[in-house]
Amino acid sequence: MSQTGRYRLRITFAKEEALKYISHLDLARTWERALRRARVPLAYSGGFNPRPKMAFAAALPVGYTSVAEMLDVFLEDRLTPAEMTRRLADALPAGLRVMAVAEVEPRLPALQSQVRAAEYSVRVAWPGDGTELEARIAALLAETDLPCERMRKGRRYTYNLRPLIEGLRVEAREGADYRLWMKLRYGSEGTGRPEDVLGALGLADALVNIQRIALCV
Amino acid sequence: MQISERLLDKILPTVATPARYTGGEWNSVLKDWDSAQVKLVLAYPDVYQIGMSNLGLMILYDIVNRQPEFLAERVYAPWVDMEAAMRQAGIPLYSLESRHPLGEFDVLGFSLPYELNFSNVLNMLDLAGLPVLAEEREEPWPLVIGGGVGAANAEPMADFFDAFAIGDGEEVILEILNTCAQAKRSGAGKEELLRALARIPGVYVPRFYRVEYNADGTVAAVTPTVSEAEPQVLRRIVSPLPPPPVDLIVPYVKLVHDRGVVEIARGCTAGCRFCQAGMVYRPLRERSLSEVLAAVEDIVQKTGYEEVALVSLNSASHPQIEQMVRELTSRYQHPPLAISLPSLRIDTFSVRLAELFQGRRKTGLTFAPEAGSQRLRDVINKRVTADDLLTTAETAYAADWQRIKLYFMIGLPTETLDDVAAIIELVREVRAVGRRYHGRRTQVNVSVATFVPKAHTPFQWASLVGEDDLRARLDLLRRGIRKGGLRLSWHEPQASVLEAALARGDRRLGRVVYRAWRLGARFDAWPEHFDWAIWQRAFEAEGLDADWYARRERTFAEVLPWEHIENGVSKAFLWDEYQRALRGDTTPDCREMCLACGVAETLGCEGAG
Numbered sequence A: 001m002s003q004t005g006r007y008r009l010r011i012t013f014a015k016e017e018a019l020k021y022i023s024h025l026d027l028a029r030t031w032e033r034a035l036r037r038a039r040v041p042l043a044y045s046g047g048f049n050p051r052p053k054m055a056f057a058a059a060l061p062v063g064y065t066s067v068a069e070m071l072d073v074f075l076e077d078r079l080t081p082a083e084m085t086r087r088l089a090d091a092l093p094a095g096l097r098v099m100a101v102a103e104v105e106p107r108l109p110a111l112q113s114q115v116r117a118a119e120y121s122v123r124v125a126w127p128g129d130g131t132e133l134e135a136r137i138a139a140l141l142a143e144t145d146l147p148c149e150r151m152r153k154g155r156r157y158t159y160n161l162r163p164l165i166e167g168l169r170v171e172a173r174e175g176a177d178y179r180l181w182m183k184l185r186y187g188s189e190g191t192g193r194p195e196d197v198l199g200a201l202g203l204a205d206a207l208v209n210i211q212r213i214a215l216c217v
Numbered sequence B: 001m002q003i004s005e006r007l008l009d010k011i012l013p014t015v016a017t018p019a020r021y022t023g024g025e026w027n028s029v030l031k032d033w034d035s036a037q038v039k040l041v042l043a044y045p046d047v048y049q050i051g052m053s054n055l056g057l058m059i060l061y062d063i064v065n066r067q068p069e070f071l072a073e074r075v076y077a078p079w080v081d082m083e084a085a086m087r088q089a090g091i092p093l094y095s096l097e098s099r100h101p102l103g104e105f106d107v108l109g110f111s112l113p114y115e116l117n118f119s120n121v122l123n124m125l126d127l128a129g130l131p132v133l134a135e136e137r138e139e140p141w142p143l144v145i146g147g148g149v150g151a152a153n154a155e156p157m158a159d160f161f162d163a164f165a166i167g168d169g170e171e172v173i174l175e176i177l178n179t180c181a182q183a184k185r186s187g188a189g190k191e192e193l194l195r196a197l198a199r200i201p202g203v204y205v206p207r208f209y210r211v212e213y214n215a216d217g218t219v220a221a222v223t224p225t226v227s228e229a230e231p232q233v234l235r236r237i238v239s240p241l242p243p244p245p246v247d248l249i250v251p252y253v254k255l256v257h258d259r260g261v262v263e264i265a266r267g268c269t270a271g272c273r274f275c276q277a278g279m280v281y282r283p284l285r286e287r288s289l290s291e292v293l294a295a296v297e298d299i300v301q302k303t304g305y306e307e308v309a310l311v312s313l314n315s316a317s318h319p320q321i322e323q324m325v326r327e328l329t330s331r332y333q334h335p336p337l338a339i340s341l342p343s344l345r346i347d348t349f350s351v352r353l354a355e356l357f358q359g360r361r362k363t364g365l366t367f368a369p370e371a372g373s374q375r376l377r378d379v380i381n382k383r384v385t386a387d388d389l390l391t392t393a394e395t396a397y398a399a400d401w402q403r404i405k406l407y408f409m410i411g412l413p414t415e416t417l418d419d420v421a422a423i424i425e426l427v428r429e430v431r432a433v434g435r436r437y438h439g440r441r442t443q444v445n446v447s448v449a450t451f452v453p454k455a456h457t458p459f460q461w462a463s464l465v466g467e468d469d470l471r472a473r474l475d476l477l478r479r480g481i482r483k484g485g486l487r488l489s490w491h492e493p494q495a496s497v498l499e500a501a502l503a504r505g506d507r508r509l510g511r512v513v514y515r516a517w518r519l520g521a522r523f524d525a526w527p528e529h530f531d532w533a534i535w536q537r538a539f540e541a542e543g544l545d546a547d548w549y550a551r552r553e554r555t556f557a558e559v560l561p562w563e564h565i566e567n568g569v570s571k572a573f574l575w576d577e578y579q580r581a582l583r584g585d586t587t588p589d590c591r592e593m594c595l596a597c598g599v600a601e602t603l604g605c606e607g608a609g
Helices: A024-037 A081-089 A130-142 A194-200 B005-014 B055-065 B080-089 B115-127 B149-153 B172-186 B190-198 B276-280 B289-303 B321-331 B348-358 B374-380 B386-398 B417-441 B467-480 B494-503 B509-518 B532-541 B546-551 B571-583
Strands: A007-015 A054-056 A065-075 A096-104 A117-125 A147-152 A155-160 A165-174 A177-185 A207-216 B038-044 B070-076 B107-111 B143-147 B163-165 B209-213 B219-224 B260-263 B307-311 B338-340 B365-370 B403-410 B443-450 B486-490
Touching: A007 A081, A024 A054, A024 A096, A024 B289, A065 A096, A081 A096, A117 A165, A117 A194, A130 A165, A130 A177, A147 A194, A177 A194, A194 A207, B005 B080, B038 B055, B038 B172, B055 B070, B055 B107, B055 B172, B055 B260, B070 B172, B080 B115, B107 B115, B107 B172, B115 B149, B115 B494, B115 B509, B143 B149, B149 B276, B163 B172, B163 B190, B172 B190, B260 B289, B289 B307, B289 B321, B307 B321, B321 B338, B321 B348, B338 B348, B348 B365, B348 B386, B365 B374, B365 B386, B374 B417, B374 B571, B386 B403, B386 B417, B403 B417, B403 B467, B417 B443, B417 B467, B417 B486, B443 B467, B467 B486, B467 B494, B494 B509, B494 B532, B494 B546, B509 B532, B532 B546
Parallel strands: A065 A207, B038 B070, B038 B107, B107 B143, B143 B163, B260 B307, B307 B338, B365 B403, B403 B443, B443 B486
Antiparallel strands: A007 A065, A007 A096, A054 A065, A117 A177, A117 A207, A147 A155, A165 A177, B209 B219
16 A cells, blocks of 8 residues: 555535534544545555545634635545546535545645635624724734734733734625624744634624635645 | 524534534434424433444434334433533524424434433433423323333333333334324324323333332332233344344544444343343344345445444354454455454454454454452353463464453452452463563553343342442452553442442332432433432432342342333243352353243244254
């Protein structure tokens, strides 16, 4: 059995409402089983406990939906993107949807290391008109230092949120709610979280839902 | 009215493992609500991760959903954080498939796997907004029925259930649902429905039996009060076994047993005297090699599982087990499929078998000598010797396993501290064998459970050993089994007193269960939630004594509270086995010779002998 898998397909997929409470580990198992049902010739690691060779771009927090998740799968035998899409059609549970499949050079670096930003569409309940929202956003973007608190392994630490925000604006009004667009840095140099941005805008309690709409690689 | 997603979105982000409350799993079945004549929800009184591993409910789910006129959905006990969130938000307990509150179903079918789940049943009924007492549910719907191994003595739960299905559920479930369909069409009242149900063989309607007690508290008689109720409710069996379910639900959340399952046999011929399953699943019915292979192939295709377990009470004794494992391991190399067996026998054959299915992985081997001394193994009819175990261990260590796990029980009838000391000795001998092969890397893990006497077994008359004695025995083990590659795991003995009281309890214990639940008892099987003080207060308030139920040795003449449930194995046989146990006489596997346990006459048996 090959250690690397000779072929590599990149699947862009949506994780919808029905699956938004599934954790990242659960999602990985779900994909493995779906790929097995689809009779995709997955490459497996050697060793006593063979694991399928697959890698996600970025874990999606529990509760978010997404239309832009990415997964690389390594295959033993060649499968065209169209054939992959066809086989997956009857094997994916409700809530997982293939958006695109592309063949990728197997020797390219790991997908996870290439993500540098992510875009989100964030829905907030906001009773007033948009002017006040726009003003808060403008004020926030004018700052250079936005100290923010986070917990890691039970310890509180402070970090600067501002450099993690690459873009932020009011996108649209939806019924009684507003939809915000955010582009936040992702990766080893810090990852921005939509909830923290809402917190900085004083909108922590206004959150309705968060959808990831793009991963920038 | 279905529970809305928007409502759930308010609470699910605040609870642990929310995906266990949202359903939608692969192979789950969502049928049209309005066109189903009878709507059943299958309920398991423990968390999703445990309940979803239960094969019995999966079998019923499969059978019922194949019928065009019925639907079956699922519900599990919400963990305490979810329960609190639901109560606060005013959300009733709802089914995973269509998110209908349980009260909108026609039938609630509870699996009763274990006595320490009892309080959860009451809590789930209450969370559904239903009266927990059957007599307070005046409308026929939802009908609350119970089944599973816990129904073997369901008396402590008689106040809460409308009916119990005794034995295999495959056929009786459809008879029950057909009867319900008829009652719905005719607009029958509850009494009429229950009388119709009581006519179905294997269905026990507790309210149609009057229990009288002697002055000393023992049962005097259990008598039917209506003509539809039989004096003895005979356990149902299916024979041969119908094809196993293959459209198994594939969960998102990781389960306790997260794998495909094929039941390769039901029933067991070994005759271990402590084992309730060994008595209440008789006779032995095996699936053929070809049927098992076909089922595994279907499961692999339909679920994508990366592991399939071949389960039964004694999988290594299936006559075609070796071929089965050989065939499966060679057939599924790419992608790899792990094969597992839940139990191994103590013999070299089992080690060879494990070599086939564990391959190079060699994660560890588990054996269950159950008792440390030969005398006590004879008492419980576990017919293996220390030599058998040491030879088996030697074969395993020589084949490069480094870790062996051994299961023992303490508190077995006639046990003394010498028998417990013999466990330590045996464990050390196993380690000594291992060290010849692996030196200090040798590991022997020892797991000790407290023996609890159960209904319908030869030890149903025996006493639970007292808590102080159990502690002394545990202390001895804890001193003797530690360090040097030995590891001991055990359970606190207090929960065993409750388990023993409920396992052989009578109908009066319903009041204790009710009161304990009102005082806050739930998840009693979880050490972090079990609160003995609550149960003690409940026993006391009801004027009943847990020790009287748990620790009193019964006589043959006593009417046992579950005698009107006819398991098929005769009381005379069980008593004879008990007496042989006390004399230290063993009884052979009934594959070798028929022991006239009674099943051949009552239920039919095609075994050897």
